[in-house]
Amino acid sequence: MMKIPSLKKPRFDFWFFVKGIVILSMLFFLVYPFSTLITRSFFSKNTDGVTLENYATFFSKKYYLDALKNTLYISFLASFACLLVGAPMAYLMTRYNIFGKKIIYVCIILALMSPPFIGAYSWILLFGRAGFITRLFAGIGIKAPTIYGPGGIILVFTLHLFPYVYLYVAGALSSIDSSLEEAGENLGSSKLRRLFTVTLPVVMPSLLAGTVMVFMTSLADFGTPMLLGEGKTRVLSVLVYDAYMSEIGGNANMASTLSVIVVTCSLSILLLQKYYVARKNYAMTSLRPPKVVELKGWKRFLVTLPVALVALLGLLPQLTVVISSFIQTDFTGFIGGFTLDNYQKILSRLATNITNTYYFSAVAIVFIVIFGMLISYILVRKRGKIASIMDLLVMFPYVIPGSVLGVCLIVAFNRKPVVLTGTAAIMIISYVVRKLPYTVRSGSAFLYQMDVSVEEASISLGVSPMKTFFTVVARLMLPGVLSGAILSWITCINELSSSIMLYSGNTSTISVAIYQEVMRMSDGTAAALASILTLTTVASMLIFLRFSKGKTSVI
């Protein structure tokens, strides 16, 4: 008689432990800091116990309400401007034989990947009070338009972020089946009418997704409004920083309150978009990709001109910074003449910042790649309650701006039992938490299209599931994950908004140093530092483009 084995018992296998470690890390580095932040926002040094005082202050003082108004105003206008620039560009690029399409594409990607505060800084170099162009105009007696204030901030955001709209819309436009538009044509609608009644509604979800990305990024950005706002145009992310700085040594209560409000704003925009997309989702199977119109002569030139112009304008900051880093300076600013002084200065004085930047980012990338692969595997292949909790948690940092994450980590880890403030670890943790979602998303996308039977084949041949993961799954995921990791690397080395909250004397980075040098009017060294970042970014980007061969999306 055969023994009937007992039914299901819990399995303490490899994935059980991975799930445990991942969930615990998420609780410790994400849930715990964020819930501390929320708790903090309900405390005040003036009163005992839980209070709404901070929120009352926020909604009663003009200082805060103006900042909220500025933030929303700037983010809305920047989103709208990106829409106006990005969508037509996407249409022209996908439907016409534009000259130098590939080069223009690379320029657009570079504009997005370059850090926004370097953009802001170089516009100051051009149009600032002592800017090249301001002085040029002043020489012939014309007052150049100012770059400071909301207008400047919106301009910088637009030139930096329009690629989001461009990339989303271009993706949607090239996946429309051409028969759909032809059907519109057969039904006798005019070209323009077709654009608005057929093409536009179909790309609407992508258009919206791109615009929401712009909105959330500009809402979260710290460097640009800090440099161009000059303390007069205040936005919430800057207030978070200011409040934290004025509360140093205190409990960061007001900074926490402001953080909660910022997250509420970006979360509600994201949910609004999700709600809209969930209601209008067009499943598209592109059997025949749309035709590219072959223009000739001056018409082709005419279509290329605006596209190339915007792409160049997006790249202008990077060129400005690199060129000006080789110009001599004194306390009044740039005085002309070629020099390498700026580089000598930063190498002698700020070498630690440079090594820190690369070191922190490299360590963060290693964690991002390992955790990213493990988490995406659990999300796709080990579905269940734990996986859905993980899914929710891992995507949460999307809506947390860098400065808010900075406050979160500080309020959580500046007291016993775990003190991490001032360490390299806290910098690295902030990078990992913020960039992990991107790797998880690209990893999951890969796993969804990878056939499960390849894993099962390995297991059936006698290789344990754990070993199968490392020798087959991870091996196959690696190219995609690594090209995604290059993108994360770029954003890590350029990271400012959380670094500026978390750095201490010996954990400062290049971006923090640039910010400080600009504040000290030390333009030459700032430009040299920015050039180092820009060149690393460009080099990494080119490696990415070569490596991914267009298979990994930049967004």
Place this chain on the structure above:
Amino acid sequence: MQSHDVGIRDAVKTYGDFMAVAGITLDIKKGEFFTLLGPSGCGKTTLLRMIAGFNTIDKGTISFGDEVINDVPAHKRGIGMVFQNYAIFPHLSVFDNVAYGLKARRVPSRDIGPRVRNALEMVQIAELASRMPNELSGGQQQRVALARAFVIEPSVLLMDEPLSNLDAKLRVQMRTTIKKLQRRLGITTIYVTHDQEEALSISDRIAVMKDGLIMQVGEPTQIYKKPENAFVAGFIGVSNFLDCDITGQDPRQASLTVEGYTLYNIPLSRPYSGKGKIAARPEYLSLKDEGIKGRIELSTFLGDFIEYEILLESGQSIQLNEYTKDALAIKPDGLDVHVAMDAASIIIYGKDGEVLT
């Protein structure tokens, strides 16, 4: 590894309220080529994956030889598996794909080379050893998958619709390769397919499945000639089903009236009188001077045989095949004919679908 017999006892697999495998008991003999055949959703793949260890067994047991393997993880079951979509490791060469399982088993490296080459020769792709998978055709990939599965000398070889992604000609070719290979190696093989022709041609025995249950187990000829119920008769090959009246107090010489035509002296397995049904395959029907009255609706010449669609007086249409070599000429459409049937080859069912032959 020694090949095993496989015992399945009351195996059950449920997904929520849905019973994918609803209590199956089967004994698969050592060295046998056994096929699970059925329409999609019948539970055949679920059962195969329970044997492989990719699906848990909710109730019942599965054993290899004397050992119950319910709690043995998939990678320790010593099976070889061939998948529908080949599941070749895309990052490994043909040689390394086949060597993969041997390396996992820590076979000495001096033995791996000869064994891999031998396996590749058996599936006739020895010359492709250094190629990468993306340089192979579908048929070649499936040969690699086959070599990879049997090179480890599994105790049981499992195949999940291995030919369904190949074109018709290749399918027949591979079918022969698989059959010869299995005979030669003598590995117990469990094969899943929805293609009845494939099942009939390749198997030692077949289990026809429907709704998570087994409808009939038997050798291909048994299944074809003596389907135990209407489902099997309808699923395997083409059958014409006709209502009939049975008078058979004496089961040795019952009479059967179909569409107004009566056959006498039909043997039944037990006494039965009343309504019933017969199943008759097109090739067991013939055009004679007497029989059921009908008219040719459409005749189609198919080379080996002529297929007639015949409209009976009751309004039902049936299919009748006549071998070309036996036919004098193709009969024209619209001709009135008489359909006769070979009493020994028809299957008679009672009103509840029970077999009376």
